[in-house]
Amino acid sequence: MLISLYMNTGYDFKKIESKWKNIWDKEDIYKTDIKSKKEKYYILDMFPYPSGSGLHVGHLKGYVGTDVYSRYKRLKGFEVLHPMGWDAFGLPTENFAIKTGKDPYIVTEENVLEFKKELINAGISFDWNREINTSNSNYYKFTQLLFLKLYKKGLAEKKRASVNWCPSCKTVLSNEQSIGGVCERCDSKVEIKVIDQWYFKITKYIERLLEDSKDLQWPISTKKMQEKWMGKSEGVEISFKIDNKDIDIKIFTTKPETIYGVTFIVIAPESPLINQLTDKEHKDIVDKYIKNITPQSEIDRKKDVKTGVFTGSFAINPINNEKIPVWIADYVLMEYGTGGGMGVPAHDKRDLLFAKKHNLKIEYVIQENKSDYKKSEIIIGPYKGQLVNDAREKIINDTPSAIKKTEYKLRDWSISRERFWGAPIPIIYCKHCGEIPVNEEDLPVLLPTDIKDYAPTGIPPLSKSEKFMNTKCPKCGENAMREAKTMDTFVDSSWYYLRYIDPKNKKEIGNKEDINRWMNVDLYVGGSEHAVGHLLYSRFITKFLYDQKEVNFKEPFKKLKHVGLIYGEDKRKMSKRWGNVVTAKFALEEYGADTVRIYELFMGPFEQYAFWDTQSIMGIKRFLTRVWELQKIISLNNIPSDSEIIATNTLIKNVDEYIEKGKYNLSVSEFMKYINKIEDIGSITNENLKKFLIVLSPYAPFITEEIYYNIGEEESIQKTLWPKIQKINIKETHIKIPVQINGKFRGEIYIKIDSSQEEVMDIVKKDTNLSKKIDTKIKKIIYIKNKIINIIK
């Protein structure tokens, strides 16, 4: 029974994997020497939430990709920092804890152990000496310190404002967490609530965030997404006087040249001007309308029907003194610009819809050029006949009260949460002194351990712990209360990449010299879903630390790569709901780590999504069995044939190139081509087998280590260096080139290198097959030396 199992699997991966796992662990082989003299390379994965549902093969793909690159860089002589940790605070853990009734501390610990075990089983070369955990007080002490630093510079601030509220998670969400008007965690419809919230003033950094992104080696789509999210638009602010009233309405527009076409003014339903603008006659309708509209969530207002009511007031167009009605409209957002806009139905789609619905005048003032708006022609007013591009400045100058202005869509980052499982905000409220920051020496502000019921209610759970809440004012020493809200987990993850460099430092985030030496992250890999959240926050925090002279770099992640999702065999997203989840645990036990690693990279381009396929993975298993069998055909004399040398050189060169380009799937093809070739030759020298194993080792660390050991090497394959190309003295005298007739491939011939056209034609004419085809008159010959010949007849 046992024997047949061995025959089926080819080699006993379980035995090999557990053997080397133990040896590597004992030798602490992945330990990074921060003080090493070697050139540094920092390669980072986005750290995971250690959720209860465990690790599946999709998570693994990213880690395998970075692991191949890390191992490769070590072989290339770099000191590599490749750490891992846990984004342990936050809703996934907390919700899991609530569901299971377990303590979140215990839940975190259990999940972390499970995740870590699978990562080790997969042979990922993380340096576990540097493991971090955001829910550990040694870590969140510095999250709180970061808060204090921002607070002291006026960049952390409590404001009363309308916020996105998730009725199911019972907490506030940032704009980045409520994209599309739904909660990113639970898909509930987001509501709008007005409450006190803490904000980090990321908007102060917006210009620098835009400017510096130009130099980042990031996917274009991700950079564009950030750019769009920040939403810079340059335009003009114009004041419209209200007829018979002492009020001005300010509006923002990016198309001041359409001012001759303004036929109404629209203001947001939240506008403070509404009371003054509404006359008696319209008061009832306006009140009713506003009462109806304001409690609506953003998503309900985002529809094509543009509702609105007339206020009874008229504004005066400053350019031509025309009287135009002022309306309240739900498509105008209070948060953007001035909360009001000029209605130009002829040249704005939304205004057009609104005008049609409410029978407002439509006046065309521009002949629009579809391919380039700036080349549109003005057809009304003093600049009739001119292009928008030329007339815009003049029109701005002509418009009284017009001021150039730049508007952005990005809002400040809301960071406080009404939840338990997060870092407490280090602020104290004192009756006498007001809002006072905790002294830095008093950090960390520890999460209380005496709260049993931390299920969300909307009231911060920390407020239930008297032990936590009651404290002394750091300034006057009187009794005072703590802030009961905790920080969003994106604060934890906005600086974690710094902590790996010096994770045990108790005094500061980390040793400055080491941080400055090891940052930036040379390669950062993770899902594209963090494009506008985490990645933007991290850039902001890095810039802030730069300004405080804490660090000497302005960007955290030099190069960014996204990893494509793995879908289930049924082509649906892996989910418990469909029962199509392939867990890392299952795959590793069933196929072995080396097979799973190679398979995941061979599925397709790294950045692209792929479908799990239990048949294809067998191909990789077969491949590794053939690798194992190479041991049986080692040649005795150790003198490689020319073809063996050429094949090995090609392998080394191509794999090198493909790894550098991140084209892991193509390097796997190279390994397969190589083994096909060697099997054709029938033997391999010890020397070249070693080279093959070394270049394969980043992909399949276990089997290569075992064979390397079997063929007599005493030191780990991981401690060797990338093989060099062997110089050979084979002078190629002849090469094969394709022959085309009338542009179509018709055959190939062997020619002497650097033959002339005449010499090549002689060979073509001697070739019986080809000469038959060119018996008629030849019109023209195109010959590209050593490459191709095309005969036109």
Add this chain to the structure above:
RNA sequence: GCUGGGGUGGCGGAAUAGGUAUACGCGACGGACUUAAAAUCCGUUGAAGUAAUUCAUGCGGGUUCGAUUCCCGCCCUCAGCACCA
């Protein structure tokens, strides 16, 4: 609607400073071994045709001796964003 990707065999995918399209793998078919199956090994495999050859890289044009690659105009599809004035 906007932004960024993609459309190549039965399937995953190779190949773009224009030069033998379909590498590598999966699957399928045929064969060897086996009492048999699995595993393994050896062939074949874009389509049509006995063959010469013809037709095939989403569709329609163009440039070129030659186009998957470059240009123009479409169609389809995936992802993200979307009342931001």
